[in-house]
Amino acid sequence: xxxxxxxxxxxxxxxxxxxxxxxxxxxxxxxxxxxxxxxxxxxxxxxxxxxxxxxxxxxxxxxxxxxxxxxxxxxxxxxxxxxxxxxxxxxxxxxxxxxxxxxxxxxxxxxxxxxxxxxxxxxxxxxxxxxxxxxxxxxxxxxxxxxxxxxxxxxxxxxxxxxxxxxxxxxxxxxxxxxxxxxxxxxxxxxxxxxxxxxxxxxxxxxxxxxxxxxxxxxxxxxxxxxxxxxxxxxxxxxxxxxxxxxxxxxxxxxxxxxxxxxxxxxxxxxxxxxxxxxxxxxxxxxxxxxxxxxxxxxxxxxxxxxxxxxxxxxxxxxxxxxxxxxxxxxxxxxxxxxxxxxxxxxxxxxxxxxxxxxxxxxxxxxxxxxxxxxxxxxxxxxxxxxxxxxxxxxxxxxxxxxxxxxxxxxxxxxxxxxxxxxxxxxxxxxxxxxxxxxxxxxxxxxxxxxxxxxxxxxxxxxxxxxxxxxxxxxxxxxxxxxxxxxxxxxxxxxxxxxxxxxxxxxxxxxxxxxxxxxxxxxxxxxxxxxxxxxxxxxxxxxxxxxxxxxxxxxxxxxxxxxxxxxxxxxxxxxxxxxxxxxxxxxxxxxxxxxxxxxxxxxxxxxxxxxxxxxxxxxxxxxxxxxxxxxxxxxxxxxxxxxxxxxxxxxxxxxxxxxxxxxxxxxxxxxxxxxxxxxxxxxxxxxxxxxxxxxxxxxxxxxxxxxxxxxxxxxxxxxxxxxxxxxxxxxxxxxxxxxxxxxxxxxxxxxxxxx
Numbered sequence: 001x002x003x004x005x006x007x008x009x010x011x012x013x014x015x016x017x018x019x020x021x022x023x024x025x026x027x028x029x030x031x032x033x034x035x036x037x038x039x040x041x042x043x044x045x046x047x048x049x050x051x052x053x054x055x056x057x058x059x060x061x062x063x064x065x066x067x068x069x070x071x072x073x074x075x076x077x078x079x080x081x082x083x084x085x086x087x088x089x090x091x092x093x094x095x096x097x098x099x100x101x102x103x104x105x106x107x108x109x110x111x112x113x114x115x116x117x118x119x120x121x122x123x124x125x126x127x128x129x130x131x132x133x134x135x136x137x138x139x140x141x142x143x144x145x146x147x148x149x150x151x152x153x154x155x156x157x158x159x160x161x162x163x164x165x166x167x168x169x170x171x172x173x174x175x176x177x178x179x180x181x182x183x184x185x186x187x188x189x190x191x192x193x194x195x196x197x198x199x200x201x202x203x204x205x206x207x208x209x210x211x212x213x214x215x216x217x218x219x220x221x222x223x224x225x226x227x228x229x230x231x232x233x234x235x236x237x238x239x240x241x242x243x244x245x246x247x248x249x250x251x252x253x254x255x256x257x258x259x260x261x262x263x264x265x266x267x268x269x270x271x272x273x274x275x276x277x278x279x280x281x282x283x284x285x286x287x288x289x290x291x292x293x294x295x296x297x298x299x300x301x302x303x304x305x306x307x308x309x310x311x312x313x314x315x316x317x318x319x320x321x322x323x324x325x326x327x328x329x330x331x332x333x334x335x336x337x338x339x340x341x342x343x344x345x346x347x348x349x350x351x352x353x354x355x356x357x358x359x360x361x362x363x364x365x366x367x368x369x370x371x372x373x374x375x376x377x378x379x380x381x382x383x384x385x386x387x388x389x390x391x392x393x394x395x396x397x398x399x400x401x402x403x404x405x406x407x408x409x410x411x412x413x414x415x416x417x418x419x420x421x422x423x424x425x426x427x428x429x430x431x432x433x434x435x436x437x438x439x440x441x442x443x444x445x446x447x448x449x450x451x452x453x454x455x456x457x458x459x460x461x462x463x464x465x466x467x468x469x470x471x472x473x474x475x476x477x478x479x480x481x482x483x484x485x486x487x488x489x490x491x492x493x494x495x496x497x498x499x500x501x502x503x504x505x506x507x508x509x510x511x512x513x514x515x516x517x518x519x520x521x522x523x524x525x526x527x528x529x530x531x532x533x534x535x536x537x538x539x540x541x542x543x544x545x546x547x548x549x550x551x552x553x554x555x556x557x558x559x560x561x562x563x564x565x566x567x568x569x570x571x572x573x574x575x576x577x578x579x580x581x582x583x584x585x586x587x588x589x590x591x592x593x594x595x596x597x598x599x600x601x602x603x604x605x606x607x608x609x610x611x612x613x614x615x616x617x618x619x620x621x622x623x624x625x626x627x628x629x630x631x632x633x634x635x636x637x638x639x640x641x642x643x644x645x646x647x648x649x650x651x652x653x654x655x656x657x658x659x660x661x662x663x664x665x666x667x668x669x670x671x672x673x674x675x676x677x678x679x680x681x682x683x684x685x686x687x688x689x690x691x692x693x694x695x696x697x698x699x700x701x702x703x704x705x706x707x708x709x710x711x712x713x714x715x716x717x718x719x720x721x722x723x724x725x726x727x728x729x730x731x732x733x734x735x736x737x738x739x740x741x742x743x744x745x746x747x748x749x750x751x752x753x754x755x
Contacts, residue, residue, distance in 0.1 A: 024083040024090070026106050030301075031158070031291030033111070039064050039078030039092040041132060046156045048293060055158060055291070057240060060133045065102060065115065067094055068126040068172035068246075070254065075172070076124070089116065096122045107308070109301045110290040112163065115247070115283060125249045126172035127282045131234070131242035132289070134158050138188055140241045141640040142179075143598050145169045145232030147241035148294050148639065157294040160232070160245050161302065162598070163286035163309050165575060168567045169232030169598030172246040176258035176272070177566025178597070179231035181217075182206060186235045187224040195224055201239040206263035214594075215614055217261075218629035227632040230567075230598055247285035248568075250277040256564050259461035270461045271454040272431045272516065274564035275529055295711065298641045299323060312578060312602040314588030316351060317705060321590070321605040324672045325707040327643045329697075330551070330608070332356045332676035334651075335683075336382045338393070344679055346400040347694045349701035352551045352590060353397060353404045354676060355381065355390075356648070360522065360555070361406040361543075365535065366418030369542035394548025403590070405551025410559050410593070411536050411573065412518040412525030420526050421499035423475055427532035429563045430513040431457070436473065437488065442503035445494040447478070449512060452489040456482055460517045460562060468517040468524060470498055473510055477501045518559050527562045530569070537573045541580035544589060553608075554593035557600070570599025578603060592676075596642065606674045607637060611647030616675075618650060618664050621720035634671070646675035652684045658692040659723075662739075665700035666724045669709055670717025699726050703734045706753035713749050724748065 022037030027047065034043035041062040045052040056062065067076040078092040078100075092100040098118055105112040115127060136158070139148040146159030162168060170179050185203040187193045195201070205225070209216025218227070233243050253276050259269040288309065292301045303320055306313055319326035330352040331345040345353050358380060361371065372378040372389040379387035388396070394404045419425040432455065437448035449455065458464040458481070470479045471491070479495040497503040516527040528536055543549060560570040581589055590605040610629055617625035624630030630646075637644045650664055668675065677697075684690055703709065703726060709717070713736065716722055723739040732753035737745040 026104055026111055028106060028110060028290065029108050030293065031111075033289070035064055035081065035083070035090065036061070037081055039081030039090065044132070044134065044158060044291060046291060053154070053156065055134045055136060055156070057133055057135045060236075060240070062130055062132040062242075064090065064113075064129075065092060065100060066128040066130075066172070067096070067098055067100075067118075067124040068128055069096075069123040070125050070173070071123065073173065075128075096124070098122050098124055100127075109292070109304045110288040112286065112288055112309075114163075114286040117283065125252060125254075127247050127285060128172040129160065129167075129245040129285075129287050131171070131244040132158070132160070133236075133242045134240060136241050137190070137235075137239040138241075139639040140186065140226070140233035140235060142228050142230040142233040143169060143596060143636070143640040143642075144601055145243040145245060145598075146640065147233060147243055150294050155294050156291065157297045158243065158291040159297070159302070160243050160290070161288045161305050161311070162245055163288055163311070164284060165571045166250065166280050166282065166568055167245055167247045167285045167287060168571075169230055169245055170567070171231055171234075171244050172248075174231060174246070174566070175269075176256040176274070176561065176564045177248065177568055178258075178260060178561040179228065180259075180263070181227075181229065181261045182263060183220060183225050183227055184235065185224055186226045186239060190239065193223045199224065201237050202235050207261060215610065215627055215629065218614070218624065218627045218632050221624070221628040221631055223631075225628070227636060229596060229636050232598055245287050247282035249282055250280035250565065250568070252276055258564060260558055260561060261462075266463060267461055268464070270431055270457050272564045273433060275429070277530060277565070280568075302641060306602070312575070314578075314590070314603060314605060316588075316590060316605065321588075322641060322643075324643075325705060327668070327672060327674050327704065328701060329668070329674050330354055330606075330676045331679050332648050333680075334678055335680040337384070337681040338381055338388075339383050339385070340681055340684070341679060342397050342400055342402060344684060344694070345397075345402050347698060348677070349698045349705070350677070351402055353402060354551060354553060355404060355406055356553070358406060361408045362414045362417055362525075363408065363411065363536045363539055364414075364417035365539055369539060369546045371543060371547055390547040390549065394550075398548065403550030405549055405553065405590070407553040407555050408540070409518070409523050409525060409556045410554045411528055411533050412523055412556055412559055413528060414525045415499040419528065419532060421477060422501050424472055424477055424501060424526070425528070425532060427529045428472060428513070429516040429527040429529045430472070431516050432514040434512040434514070436506055436508055436510045436512055439505070439507045441505050442496065445496065447480070447491045447494055447512075448488050449483065449491065450489075452483045452485075455491070455514060460519060462558070462562075463519040465517075465520040467520055470515055470517070472513040472515055473506045474504055475501065476504050476506070477515075516562050518556060518562070523556050525559075527559060530563065530565070530572070533560075533563070533569070533573060534576050537576035538580040541577050541584060541586065541589070544581060544586055545584040550587065550590060552589060552591040552593075554591055557593035557595045560599070567597050567599035570597055574600055574603035592645070596637070596640075601640070601642065606643055606645060607633070608645040608647050608674060608676045609633070611649045611676070615645065615647040615649060616664075616667070618660055621663070638672070644671050644673040646673050648676040648678055650675065651678035651680065652687050652690060652693060654683070654686045654688070656687050656689065656693060658689055658696045661693050661696045662700075662725055663723060665697060665726070666717045666722070667720065669700060669704050670714045670719070672714075696726075699728055699734070702728070703751060706732055708732075708734055708751040708753050708755060710755060713751070716748070
């Protein structure tokens with residue numbers, strides 16, 4: 001029975017009706033859509049202005065929900081629809097004979113759409129919400145699915161959010177549920193940034209570089225080259241933005257040909273037999289569809305959806321991590337001398353120390369989460385007075401309200417760890433499964449396989465690192481390169497007992513697993529299957545509880561896509577980690593990582609990847625002076641209502657000045673960024689102006705945490721051409737001065753907490 005609270009939520013500010021021509025209208029406080037008798041959205045309006053502004057293109061209505069047969073690569077769109085007010089459902093009919101029952105629940109700030117049933121399925125293994133086409137041509141949020149017009153004249157956004165884990169941002173046809181990492185051509189403002197005659201809207205380009213160095217990926221500083229980290233929002237040939245979500249039946253076996261960067265020779269797709277997941281289906285798929293003024297959308301609407309629907313809601317300093325007033329830089333260490341690191345971090349107003357100089361923390365369930373030994377006997381954190389374990393150092397930091405963290409390689413099972421070697425787990429992810437044709441002894445190197453298909457492919461899609469190309473038979477790992485092209489088919493260049501495993505006898509008919517792996521360069525590892533990945537996620541929470549950690553840098557975060565389940569895999573991993581943390585009574589684990597996806601958006605606090613002049617050059621005041629990485633990642637994060645990252649940056653050295661950090665902080669507050677401030681104790685102590693620098697950063701951070709910067713001030717701060725100075729002027733009051741080229745200052749704004 002529906003609660004009184006739920007009924008009120010449905011009724012407040014909501015109108016729905018059936019028009020005489022079989023059209024249904026559904027409204028929130030800010031937004032109204034119209035669905036025709038074929039099941040297509042023909043109108044999307046901003047109802048906060050008069051007359052209401054129309055955002056549905058007249059030549060491009062939107063299917064409420066489409067069906068997809070991935071075997072035939074065929075979409076089915078609704079051909080008829082009937083709305084039943086009694087149970088608030090729309091029944092959609094399709095040309096393949098399927099009938100879908102969709103519940104539409106209007107709330108004050110969003111419309112909730114839920115697939116209640118689909119029968120008969122008739123080959124449909126994916127359903128797709130939308131695409132919902134808009135006439136907006138400004139900013140596309142391809143990660144969470146949002147179309148934004150940020151201009152003062154329009155100031156409106158239309159977006160979606162998934163309300164369950166198996167509903168993902170993107171199209172039903174997305175290979176392996178993780179969209180290609182690539183550039184598209186899109187001008188955010190055709191008047192200011194007209195496209196050259198040689199380019200057109202929606203045109204696709206490969207990333208730059210050799211496909212291995214991630215810094216080299218970013219090769220276009222032009223504003224119309226838009227890097228894409230998903231496809232929950234796309235543009236058409238006119239630059240108009242559409243938004244899409246999908247949900248898949250994961251209970252059935254399937255094979256994908258996947259690469260996250262498929263345009264590059266170094267990252268060509270691999271064939272992956274995707275593990276079926278019992279009980280994970282598209283029935284129950286649910287989204288929130290919303291429209292509102294863009295300037296208030298994040299905290300007024302998106303936050304409301306997150307809280308109302310019980311979605312992940314990590315906080316810092318009591319605020320949602322997506323709230324710009326909660327953005328805060330971190331300290332990142334170098335030099336492994338930590339006498340004063342906690343004091344520095346506290347004085348700066350930061351809340352986290354990333355112990356980057358400790359190297360990779362590899363997931364190893366064999367240690368039970370005790371990364372410094374059962375008695376914390378290992379003490380890798382160096383202080384002059386005596387080295388400390390993570391547990392001891394975290395306890396010291398906690399007294400100052402600071403957490404510590406480590407950089408990991410996410411789900412990469414490294415050689416020598418419990419699940420990889422010398423006794424590999426039976427719960428490893430594999431690309432292909434074959435049979436051994438004839439029995440072999442421990443010294444044999446002639447290994448005959450029943451089917452050579454795809455065995456010539458080298459290791460992972462990423463880098464195709466020859467040293468990681470291996471199969472597993474029983475408890476033995478075997479390295480090989482290639483397969484013969486004629487029967488009897490045998491593996492080539494075989495090396496038995498790889499990674500310290502024991503060469504063993506194996507019988508004809510035994511299963512050969514071609515393993516799914518990561519990449520080398522120190523990331524070497526094997527991907528777990530989904531059940532083992534769940535355990536790795538819980539392991540990370542256990543590590544936090546045992547050792548006092550509260551922060552992770554998930555390097556190799558894209559490895560979560562390697563099992564073929566894409567964003568669902570990422571979402572499930574972080575959901576499991578957060579659930580386990582909650583069971584242990586821990587606060588939300590704060591984390592950054594190598595990527596950002598729809599699977600991590602709700603859980604991830606920040607995205608400080610890379611750093612230095614690739615991200616933001618404080619000297620030249622450029623978003624990436626050496627590459628376009630800064631511009632590219634700024635555009636992605638800003639469009640998706642996520643804090644922009646400046647990476648590991650701005651080390652305090654002997655030549656550092658307070659004026660430089662005034663500028664860094666102004667940009668950070670104005671644009672809405674975080675960064676990881678490099679702190680090397682010897683370098684900091686060698687800086688003559690360290691005290692003044694600490695004061696500058698602390699002053700800005702206190703004002704930001706007090707939400708003292710109005711929107712018009714942030715717009716001025718975001719302009720790199722401007723120079724500002726901020727001074728505290730009493731409790732919760734600050735004076736912001738604009739600094740001229742001659743050094744003179746003029747009062748620009750008086751700032752007050754919460755104003």
